[in-house]
Amino acid sequence: MAEFSKQDRIRIFTSLFKGRSDVFAKRWEKWDGGGSGYSPVYSDWSKKKFTALSGLFVEKHLIGDITVGLYPIPQDHTSHFIVADFDDGNWHEQAKCLIDECAKNDVTAYLERSRSGKGGHVWCFFEQNYSAYKSRVIFFSLLRASNNIGDFDKDDSFDRLFPNQDRLTGKGLGNLIALPLQGQPRKNGNSIFVDPTSLEPFPDQWKLLSSVEKVSVEKLDALFAKFTVPKENPVHTKNGEILITLFEYASLPKGDMNSHLTTFLREELNFFNAEYAMKKNMGIPTYALEKYFKTVLSEGGEVLVPRGFLTHLKLYLQEQGIPLKILDRRNHPEAISLHLSFELFDHQKEARTYFEKADCGVLIAPPGSGKTIMGLDLIAKKKLPALILVHRKQIYDQWLERIESFLNIPKKDVGQFASNKKSVKSPITVAMVQSLARQKDWTEKRRV
Template sequence: MMEPLPEHIKLFRSLFHGRQDIFATRWELPSKSGYMPAYHYDPYHYRVHKMKGGTFQNYTDKSFLPLTDDQIIKHLNGEHFIGIYPLLQDNTSWFIAADFDEGNWSSAALQFIRKCGEHNLPAYLERSRSGNGGHVWIFFDKPVSAYKSRKLILSLLISSGAVSAFDKNTSFDRLFPNQDQLSGKGFGNLIALPLNGTAAQQGNTCFLDPQTLTAYTDQWQFISQIKRASAETIEKLLANLHGSSTTEPSDGKLNIILANDIRLNRLAISPLLLSFIKEELNFPNSEFIIQQKTGRNTFGLERYSGSSKKITTLSVFPKDLPAS
């Protein structure tokens, strides 16, 4: 990667735009690794706190670091590896990305990209940090409801064959953002930023030519040509695929969607009614694996529950996965 210019930083931040008041950095130990929010704190005061038996978790004299140009430059130069939180505080996002891994990740990702192309939805493939997976990114011209973008992209994943309710070996892992709404307990899931200086030297975290699966020689030139889908396009595609049943989930009200199946939102179902549904309307629930793969809580959903009296399919939507 060439040294980023000011216009590169501006372009990068406009595309990979998540929460600006917080970001995460990757940490690695011999036996494990992960990401944690970046904080500002006084090392001396923290050392005193730790000597008294305290931990970083219960150390209160710390604050989140905002995502600045300097932090982006450090990521692009390989000084650290940043993860951003795509779900904004109003439950919208500037992009959505599908994560693929395992042995046939590239073929599944390309299936999905072709399906997006059939609907004139620009989609771009990036190889992940490990090199053993990839992200397919779709960018918006303004923030779009996570509920709507996730609903649309999941439909395209299923119709492309990249996701199947009956195939437990699918390469699709999750969506970013992985929640329709913030739970109030965290920031939602994070996604690692591309073009990390260290990983890019091995051809990872770079955007790939879908014809050859090789990294574009000039990554800055490539991302300068990335197209953003309009919010109106997302609305139209969603309406074409799902009709008028694209309203946002409501709190406390029982929503019943009638199509080829019957769908109820679990938050509005009493424990007694839920028990009746599970015991008396007991048949295979094809939603289980899809809910699992898209990051939604599967608590209360049976993987298999056969019934010889099956007439239709009833799916109970679980509550949002607690943000981590």
């Protein structure tokens, strides 16, 4: 006789994987294998009344007849568990790092191999329902401490944490999560809990689940307080100031940064990707599509930010009373000489004056105001080789024509980086952003 009866298994399962009980989702697949997804289960043809999740459906899930998707946030904006989903090539290492970090904080987490076998879910269960917002704050902190989220990544750049939102908006059921132990993938050793070190399945899944260590509310509150108290690490260098070194970028020593400066850079240098939101709202897969464009990097002991951000960074440090020193290590090429065959209008001259003493800036002007002409004038006045980046072929051709017409430089003498043309030349090169992004090997690209 089995140690756990059918009723025992259903009771254990529903005591751990708890969410909304008044509704659940069921996985569907197209008959030709061309797609799959989850949809709420209704009890009427008009689709106005949901079907509650009962032991019968749990049993069907466990034996493999259906796959249940659970909505983890009830209407009180709490949850009984939290799950981190890892599906990259090194998912095992990432999951193990998170589990180890949980253990350092006296939190027991469990690893489930995904139904595909190509990823894993790290589960943490609570003794009582707990604020989804607070539990997400705790796990984002643990993900950051385990290096699964970088210091300069926005928290919600890791969008594979379930519950997937802090609270329900009232406009829907929220994101769902597929429950483990589904009968069909279990036959292949997937959708089951495994040892986080060896990835070997636990021999008795029900014995493991019946002895799961749940986290108390008191422990969760203590962790929330720990991770939300600001850490006041003073900024320090040998000379009592932050050293900013200028290359093609601006570099700051990571050891000289406190939590406030880290947060400032994280918030200012991550830009939301509108394409991600558009596809998300349309129900189109967003796999491999970044939620944010990140323009701050951490390499070794240095933090790299765009040089154009230097003015904002200097203002912030001054407001915080943090002294700084700037060391210029930029490459200074030989001066160029260009002969202009045009004269700026008064409004163009006025705009140019703002750039005369500036190293960088953004020129914003309406259509037809002559931005291309002003750009050529600035290149001539700065007397430095220029790289002009464009994103459309029409604008690319326009720059080539203007350079030939107003600087008397034949198109053949202008550097061009687009399609099958890959030449970099002084004094001016025009390049398509898409071509630069696709370029893998730069060893043969020389300045002519």
